[in-house]
Amino acid sequence: MAVAMTLVQMKVAILRHAIKGPQGATMSSAGVLGALLAAGTIYLAFLGGDWLAAAYAVWMLGWIIGPVFSGGDETLRPEFFAPLGLRQHRLAAGLLASAFVGVAPVVSLVALGGLVVAGAREGVVGALVALPAMVLQLAVFVLLSKVTVGLLGVALGSRVGAIGAGVINGVILAFLGQSWVFAVAFGQGGQIPEFVRYLPSGWGLLAVRGDYLALAAMAVLVVLLLAAWAALLARRTGRDRPSTRGRRPMRPATARQAVVAKELRTWTRDLVRNHLLTFALAYGVFFAGTPLVVGIPDMLPLAGPVFIAMAAAMTANSYGTDGTAHWLTLMTPGASDARGRQLAWLVTVGPVGVVVTVAFTMITGGPWPVILAVTPALLGGGAGLVLLVSVYGLVPGIDPRNRGGNPLRTSEDDGTQTGMAYLMLLLVACAAAPAMTAALLFGWWGVPVGVVTGVLWYWWFGLLAERRLTTKGPELLQLMRTGRRPGSGTSAFAMPKMSKPREAVVMVCVTLGAIPLIPQGVVAMVMTAEGQLRHSWFLATYMPPGLRWPTAVVMMLVGLAMYVTGFRLWHQAKKQAAHKAQEA
Template sequence: MAVALTLVRMKVAILRHSTKGQRGSTMATGGTLGLVLAAGTIYLAIQPGDWLAAAYAVWMLGWIIGPVFSGGGDETLRPEFFSLVGLPPQRLAAGLLVSAFVGVAPVISLIALSGLVVAGARESAVAALVAVPAMVLQLAVFVLLSKVAVAVLGIALRSRVGAVGAGLINGVVLAFLGQAWVFAVAFGQGGQIPGFVRYLPSGWGLLAVQGDYLALAAMAVLIALLLAAWAALLTRRAGANRTSARGRRPMRAATSQDAVVAKELRTWSRDLVRNHQLTFALAYGVFFAGAPLVLGWTGMLPWAAPIFIVMAASMTSNIYGTDGTALWLSLMTPGASDVRGRQRAWLVAVAPVALVLAVAFTSITGGPWALILAITAALLGGGAGMVPLLSVYALVPGTDPQRRAGNPLRTSEDDGALTGLAYLMMALVAVTAVPAGAVAALYGWWGVAAGIATGALCYWGLGRLAQRRLAAQGPELLHMMRTGRRPEGGPGTAFKLPDMPKAQRTIVMICWSLGAIPLIPQGVVAGVFISNGQLRHSWFLATYMTPGLRWPVVALMVAIGLTMYGLGLWIPHRAKKRAAG
């Protein structure tokens, strides 16, 4: 108990000193969105059926999959910090588990789990009392499942087979969450939830509230097993990664740019984190687009290629930050074009897979050839241009690959910034395909020419901007990656929020994080569906409207998205002007 209390006090002290500035605003934004989701979950407690069990299943999957996008989850206290203390693995795991309940995510999850009390109060007073320990045990299950999943993934990322397998599983699971409506319809439940959801570990608390008290014992046993598994995984996590003794062919390059390309391609093939990221993007794109096949609908299958490209760009949005201080090699080589080399290598890694997906899946459905090829071409150029540009302008200082801890997913200390950068990349890359998509929707094959032209323009123009920024701010960029501090006026400060009230920071973060939802899926994508006569699909609101309201709703959604992004830019701009004045 003394160890647990000490770790809790350490966690509280660290969090107390990390709730200022950009990180604090990110936590506030995430907490606000979490409270909204928790309130929606509690509302489901008064609805008939198994909606509450389904919501808790989503929360559980969020705890398991979330760390993939947030650098390995909350590791304010890393196990490596205590490797020299001499604590037994079980005692260390128990202490870290207690400290894991301190934070924004556990508090919000506990609020969401208070829906068990609401559900219990509808049954009887005894059920409401049973809901209290059920909440705590259910939260412990969520936290431990997250910890075990991160530990298993960290060990898997020490081998290429494990990295590819982990990326495949994570991509499939996340795509399943995005296309859950498909499987609900496939089960023939209509608007109901399949009954087996209640018997998942996420539903055991609800079973206990409904009178099955053995579910409490089952959760206690599961917690003990997960705790033992986590303790065993912590001992393996301390082990060092083994290096391959297999011989490598020497790199031969005629020019400095070819040398960069060769170095980057070696990195794409050897870095297990990049192997995981590319596999994840591929699995997500294929499964997300292929999920409607369960219903016999093939219309979304050709979109696997564009989805894959957007996800690949999002996963590599901090490409300079993940490479760390190796940038000094390029800075000390006169005439080397690091940006152009990285662009070429990115295309070599992504373009062949994307083109195969586009041609193969569009052949299966018989079209729309012009639209898919136009958007694919535009996205390839947009991704190749946007990845180095955003990484240079909004770089998040990362951990050098040779210094990564036992959790390979943690490539930076600022998880919130990495997540925000990934979402921003998704929105910006998707926007680069809008002109070509519009031309293809209106004029057919002319859209392919427009896609090639806009892709080439993005590749050349955005790459040139990134190249100039790197040449002008290269030493400052390297200093920031070495120290983790952003010099005033240096790289990344163009995207740094000025001093503003917390309310304004929260509004800006919400606009930047959620502006893509009305703009891209509810606006642009819904417009494409309507123009192709594809109605009443998934969550695209405009496709459910009457004929006279479909295009006005599309226009309204696009306007809302542009307004959110505009507001997210205008508020910081006004704050900067006030500070300068």
């Protein structure tokens, strides 16, 4: 008990200081968005049926896949307490108690308040049972997240495990991203599948409805998950560093060839990169294939473009994740590895993206002009933007040799790194916009536009990144080493200080802007061009003939306007913060 209270006090102290620092804006924005989702979940409790069980299943999936992006809650790392000689079950119990302190657990507990509503509908006993059910259900969510981090850490110790974990996480996130498909499928069937209520996320709901064995089952599951987590903690804090196998020596003829060889070797040896690349591929394939559940094959050609965009987003902080290895470039006069990194990224992502794009487009028979125009634009834009965004908005990462027992934790500021990934998705989409527009308006003439713009983005963005490295190389290395930007204490992509309503607007615009832009805009345009009408939730396909294209265009403009609004508010607050810093 003393260990748990001490760790809880440490977590509270850390969060209290974090709220006052640059992470405070991110935490408050996440809290606002989470509160909205929690309110929506509680509303479902008044509808009856299994809607609440389905909502809690989504919350559980969110806790499970969250570590894919953030590495999990690592405010208190198990490695910090290994020298104390604590028994693993005491350490696990203490860390579990501290894990209930934070924005995500509080928001989840509020969402679980729907159990009280559901229990009250059953009577006084149901309302009383809801209280322990809420605590046990939250413990299940938190422990599932912790066990997921531990299992991913074990999986990332081998290439097969890293690839398998990437596939599983990509599939889960793709299903969540296409949740409308399942909503339509459930609507067509008239009800949510019965198995949803029997998932661990639905056991609390079963308990308040009179099945008290579900309450006991949750308690047993908590104990089992705690034991599993303790075993994973023992493996994490006690393992040795893996040995490296001998490889053929690299004998490049030029500095650029050396960078390409080094990067290609890193792509094959770094298991975190293996995991992220596999995750991007699985996400692209299943994101495009999920609408087949309701008989819509039209999104299949997007598998390759979505994979390319997601691969760019996952590797947007390439210099930050490589850490202080940049000193090797600085110590080589006249050397700049921007072009070499670009080429290595293109060689790694390009062939896979092209094969997936062509194969899935052949299944549907088109639209070839749009797909063949967008793909080279995305590849060129991605290869250029990955380097440009990384050097201009570098987020200091943890050196690969110091990643510890959680390889997914590549940065101390995961909120900013996640924001960088969202920004990269927007920038890559903008890079492909001219080619897509030309293909939609002029058919096959869009293909040369895509090739030309792809080459232009590759050359121009790479040139800007190379110049940045040449002029600001020492400052970037200092940022990587110390985590402090000269003249500023935050990353270029950190959320600046602004009013709470503006923070909420920025979060809503960035998070939801993709809905009108991609499915209601781009996908609806493709469906309209192919004559695929009256499909599920695509508004333009239900409009009269004269309003279909205007509706799709308006939805695209709405999505772009949301992104522009969010970026402008962020940029204005950033300029005001910089101005105040200069005055001070």
